[in-house]
Structure formats: structure tokens, C-alpha cells
Amino acid sequence: MKHSSPVPHELRFAVLAADAVMFTVFDGRLHVRLIPVHLPPYFSHLAGIPGGLLAPTETADQAAVRHATTKGGVLHEHLYLEQLYTFSAINRDPRNRVVAVAYLGLVPWEVLTKTAERDTAAATWVRIDKLPKLAYDHREIIRVGLERLRSRVTYTTIIKQLMPKEFTLTDLEVMYETVLGQDIDKRNFRKKVLKTGVLQVLPRERTGEQHRPAKLYRFLNRDIEPIAII
Amino acid sequence: MKHSSPVPHELRFAVLAADAVMFTVFDGRLHVRLIPVHLPPYFSHLAGIPGGLLAPTETADQAAVRHATTKGGVLHEHLYLEQLYTFSAINRDPRNRVVAVAYLGLVPWEVLTKTAERDTAAATWVRIDKLPKLAYDHREIIRVGLERLRSRVTYTTIIKQLMPKEFTLTDLEVMYETVLGQDIDKRNFRKKVLKTGVLQVLPRERTGEQHRPAKLYRFLNRDIEPIAII
DNA sequence: AAAATAGTGTCTATAAGACATTATGTC
DNA sequence: GACATAATGTCTTATAGACACTATTTT
Structure with a gap:
């Protein structure tokens, strides 16, 4: 444990x-990656973001990238x-x-298959409405990050960084609703998102659910485009 | 002059x-504040931004704030x-x-009455299309700053930071045109900007020009609001 | 009256938003 | 056939953009 030197702070x-x-989204909730802080008064409780x-x-x-991967446990290629x-x-x-x-980091939940990327002793995904007391100014950093995410989502295609490779239009709509915390009209959403031309329909559907199969889509490229979506 | 120490860089x-x-705007042009760089190969030529x-x-x-004012010569209350x-x-x-x-700094040209805030040996306003060779990565910093300014101008009222206290609608239109580098339709501009409600008409007009006097306006408050204008 | 800019309105096309029903799978 | 979600279209209102003439001051 590091202690203060005699030089005044x-x-x-x-x-x-x-x-x-x-950030990642699962169970219809936004989550943030927290790690333990080995410093009084936190004594290894989850109290900070990786850094x-x-x-x-x-x-x-x-x-x-280095600290997000080594301390945060998220693989570089997913981040x-x-x-x-x-x-x-x-x-x-x-x-x-x-x-x-x-x-600001974004990870699609579906790619986090390795245990180390889900919840371990070293790092955990915590619901943003259930944050514990945090060390340093990390609550403020999270606040600014969330604000930026919500703002970027409305005028760029950054949301693709939270989506799996293939998804249904309902999946995408739910992702917008979760990030923004507001409901979106299904018909207007589909009209709008399809008109932007950033999505590609796949020849496959998602079958095996107990209802009509949904068409699968993916984003045409990995770059974030400045396009108004919501 | 500082030199390299024996420790590898x-x-x-x-x-x-x-x-x-x-940035400031005068003569219908965007200008950036440059200062001399006392370092080879610049030898006190204008080659950097204050910092x-x-x-x-x-x-x-x-x-x-400190370096912008002391090295850049712009008064704190104008910046x-x-x-x-x-x-x-x-x-x-x-x-x-x-x-x-x-x-990113913005100053309304009209308030720069003191000589030190205009052009001196220690700092000068240079047209952004006439930048000299710059030291460090300052050209990149200016590029990012200009990009940010142009982007913010379209969805916030940040342009008020470049305007004098009182101005005509034509003044405001010309400011947008200068910052964005594109012409704007006068009638559509006036409809749109007046509808946002961020402007207040003053009981005075600007007289003494050799044409019909123009109404004077000012921004209702000093905060930057997230409103689409152009 | 000539010069110069201020100030204004209409029409069209596009976008946003409210809203309900039919389609097609699984069990 | 019951259930669950997928998929779709219309109407209304608001916004964006193209476009030209009259008004008012100074000299």
C-alpha cells in the first residue's frame, strides 16, 4: 500500500x-465495469473504474487500452x-x-464469453442505478461518460459498439430504449433506422423462439457515422 | 533555452x-491566436498557440486560463x-x-479594445487559411478545435461567445456563415433563429449607416444551450 | 432619386410523431 | 387454436429549403 510522502500534497x-x-447492456439494463479499490475506506470493495x-x-x-484490459478484464478485440x-x-x-x-468504453455483452469478462473477484458489471459508494471522482467520471453516451447515441451510430454482430430490429430498438431510458415507437423506429441505410438484412432469420421469426440485420461497417437516428 | 537531459526521451x-x-472573427474571417516559439527552427516566429x-x-x-491570458494576451473576462x-x-x-x-477558446473581436489583445509582438491573430508552419502538433490541435467549433455551432448557441453584446440579425448570420464557411438564406435564417427564443430584441436600432437601420438583438443569457440553429 | 441594406411570406417537400392490425412462427 | 412477437401503412403536423419583393434610412 502506497502512503503519502513528506512532500505536501x-x-x-x-x-x-x-x-x-x-458500459455494456444486459437484462435490459446499462452496466458499468467496476473493480476493487485497495485503499481505506474501501478495503477492496468494488469502488472504482479500471485505470x-x-x-x-x-x-x-x-x-x-492496457488498463481496461488488464484490470478491467475485457479483451481488447471486444472493446x-x-x-x-x-x-x-x-x-x-x-x-x-x-x-x-x-x-468512454463500450462492449457488446454477447461477445463476453470468457468468464473473466463477465463477473470475477477482480472486476464486475454493476447496474448504473445500483452503484456503490465510489472512490476518487469516479462517480463524476461515470456521470460524464453516461451523458456522453446518451448524447452520441442520438446523432451517431455509436450504438453499434454495444450490439452483437447480428441482431433483430427489436434487439436494436431495445438497446436504444435501454441506453436512453425511454420508450420508442416500433413503427417509426423501423422506418427511420431502415431509411438511414446503415443496416444490411441477412438472408437468415432468428428461428426457434415461440413466435414468428425475426429478420436478422448487421451494421454495414464498423465506423461510427454521424447520422441522426433517434 | 532548455536542452535535452541525458535521460533518453x-x-x-x-x-x-x-x-x-x-478563435475570433473579424473582416469576415476566422482567426486563431498565435505566439512566437523560441525554439529551433522557429526562432521566435509565430508558430504556436498559447500554452x-x-x-x-x-x-x-x-x-x-492563465496561459491564454498571460501568453495569449486576451483578458480573462473576454474569454x-x-x-x-x-x-x-x-x-x-x-x-x-x-x-x-x-x-477551445472563443473571443468576440469587438471587445478586444486594448492593444495587447489585438496584434503585438507577443501574440497575433492569424487567418486560419494563412497559418504558417507550426511547432509541435499545434496544427492538429487547431484542426480539432475548428472541427469542434463548427460542430458545436450547429447544435448549440455557442456562437454567442463570438458575438458582441448587441448585434443585428445580419451580424449573426454573417458570423454563422464565417464559422461554417457557407452561405445561409437570410429569410430562413431569421425565421429559425427567432423561433428558438434565445434572442431578445432591444428597443434601439443601429442608425447612422447609409441604409435602413437594423434592429439590435442580444442573447437572453450567457449559457450555451443545446438548440439546433443551422 | 439613388444607393444600400433591412425586413418579410409562400409554397413545396421532407421529416416526425401518433396510432392498430395482420402475419407467422412455436407449443 | 392459443400465444407471442414480427411486420407493416396512413394521416397529421412540423420543419426545411427554395425563392423575390417592399421598406426605410442616408447622401
Whole structure:
């Protein structure tokens, strides 16, 4: 455990960290990735988002990927990250001055097949309406991340980063409803989303459910396009 | 002049800086605030945007204000600043590793009455289509700042940060046209901007020009509202 | 009266939003 | 055939965009 040095806190120069607010959606709920904080008064309870210092040869982007994967347990190839905001309040961290470049991360739940990517002792998905008391300014970082996610979802196709490869229009509608926290009219939604041309129908349907099979779709490409959807 | 220490560049930890891309509009052109860079091969030519290190007791916001005012010469009360993006490439600065939290700054030209805020030896307003060769990654920072400005202008009222207190609808239209680099239909613009309700008509007109006087308006408040205008 | 910009309205096309019924699988 | 969700269209209202003339001041 690291302790304060004799140098007064306000006089130490800042060190740089990268933190990742990662979201995923399952059970019709938004969840955020939390890890234990080994620091009083948290004593290894889930109390923070994954993050850590930048290595001397690392960019903030690289450090965000490294800590999101090693501490957050999410595989690099499943993770979308974009820079969110830089938090530089003097007393963010009680031990030393740390400036954090925060990242917004999105992961489609369906690809998280390995146990380490679901819930382990080292990292857990927690409902955003059931967050525990959090360390540092991590509640604020999550708030800003969620705000950014909700805003981006309405004028880009960033939601594709939360969807599995193939999905039905109802799946997509439910994802928008979950992220935005509001109901959407099914008929208007379908008209609008199909007209944008970002989706491709697959020749297959999703059968085996106890109702009429639904057509499967996928996004035409992986880039996030600036298109108004909702 | 600072020189490299014997420690290899890639092994030094980063220090933190705050840089400000400040824009203003005059002569119907967007301009950015540049300062001399005292470093080969620039030898005090205009080659950078104002910025500098964070003091140990300073947030990035505070450092951005400090450097924008002291090095950029723009008075604090005339300046609007918002965080833009954090640049952390390893070799941004040839001397030492510097991570820069960049800020987007806006100033209404009309308030810049003091000589120091216009053009001096220490800082100059340069047309964005006439930028010289720039130091570090400052051209990239300016590019990102301009992109952000153009994007924000279309769905918020951030343009008020470039306008004087009182202005005519033509003034406002020209400001949009200058920032966006495209013509706007006068009648549609007036209908739309008046319907948003963010403007207040003043009981005065702008007289003394050799044509019909124009009504004067001002923004109802100083906050930036998320409203689609163009 | 000439010059210069201010100020205004209509029409058309497109988009947004409210709303209910039929279709097709599984069990 | 009962159940469950998929799939679809119309009407109304609001918004966007193209477009040209009259009004008012100064000189």
C-alpha cells in the first residue's frame, strides 16, 4: 500500500493516468465495469473504474487500452474506446496528485464469453442505478461518460459498439430504449433506422423462439457515422 | 533555452501542459491566436498557440486560463474556454515528453479594445487559411478545435461567445456563415433563429449607416444551450 | 432619386410523431 | 387454436429549403 510522502500534497507535480468507464447492456439494463479499490475506506470493495498510470512510452490511448484490459478484464478485440474528458482537480486522489484522461468504453455483452469478462473477484458489471459508494471522482467520471453516451447515441451510430454482430430490429430498438431510458415507437423506429441505410438484412432469420421469426440485420461497417437516428 | 537531459526521451515521465486554441472573427474571417516559439527552427516566429505547464496547485482549466491570458494576451473576462481534447503522443515536444490538455477558446473581436489583445509582438491573430508552419502538433490541435467549433455551432448557441453584446440579425448570420464557411438564406435564417427564443430584441436600432437601420438583438443569457440553429 | 441594406411570406417537400392490425412462427 | 412477437401503412403536423419583393434610412 502506497502512503503519502513528506512532500505536501499540493506541491507535488501531477502524474498521469488513464481511466476507462466501460458500459455494456444486459437484462435490459446499462452496466458499468467496476473493480476493487485497495485503499481505506474501501478495503477492496468494488469502488472504482479500471485505470492506472501512463508508462513513459505510452500514449493515453494505449494506457487506457492496457488498463481496461488488464484490470478491467475485457479483451481488447471486444472493446471500443474513445477519449471522454480529462479530470485534473487537485485532490482527486488522496495519495498523490493524479490527472486522469478518462475514456468512454463500450462492449457488446454477447461477445463476453470468457468468464473473466463477465463477473470475477477482480472486476464486475454493476447496474448504473445500483452503484456503490465510489472512490476518487469516479462517480463524476461515470456521470460524464453516461451523458456522453446518451448524447452520441442520438446523432451517431455509436450504438453499434454495444450490439452483437447480428441482431433483430427489436434487439436494436431495445438497446436504444435501454441506453436512453425511454420508450420508442416500433413503427417509426423501423422506418427511420431502415431509411438511414446503415443496416444490411441477412438472408437468415432468428428461428426457434415461440413466435414468428425475426429478420436478422448487421451494421454495414464498423465506423461510427454521424447520422441522426433517434 | 532548455536542452535535452541525458535521460533518453522515451524514458522520462510526461509533464502536463494546457494549450488554448483561441478563435475570433473579424473582416469576415476566422482567426486563431498565435505566439512566437523560441525554439529551433522557429526562432521566435509565430508558430504556436498559447500554452504552458500546469503549476502544482493548478487544475488544467486554471492553467489554460492563465496561459491564454498571460501568453495569449486576451483578458480573462473576454474569454470563453472549454476543454477540447488531450494530446499525448510521445514525441509531441522535441525537448521532453509533454501531454497537453487542449482548450477551445472563443473571443468576440469587438471587445478586444486594448492593444495587447489585438496584434503585438507577443501574440497575433492569424487567418486560419494563412497559418504558417507550426511547432509541435499545434496544427492538429487547431484542426480539432475548428472541427469542434463548427460542430458545436450547429447544435448549440455557442456562437454567442463570438458575438458582441448587441448585434443585428445580419451580424449573426454573417458570423454563422464565417464559422461554417457557407452561405445561409437570410429569410430562413431569421425565421429559425427567432423561433428558438434565445434572442431578445432591444428597443434601439443601429442608425447612422447609409441604409435602413437594423434592429439590435442580444442573447437572453450567457449559457450555451443545446438548440439546433443551422 | 439613388444607393444600400433591412425586413418579410409562400409554397413545396421532407421529416416526425401518433396510432392498430395482420402475419407467422412455436407449443 | 392459443400465444407471442414480427411486420407493416396512413394521416397529421412540423420543419426545411427554395425563392423575390417592399421598406426605410442616408447622401
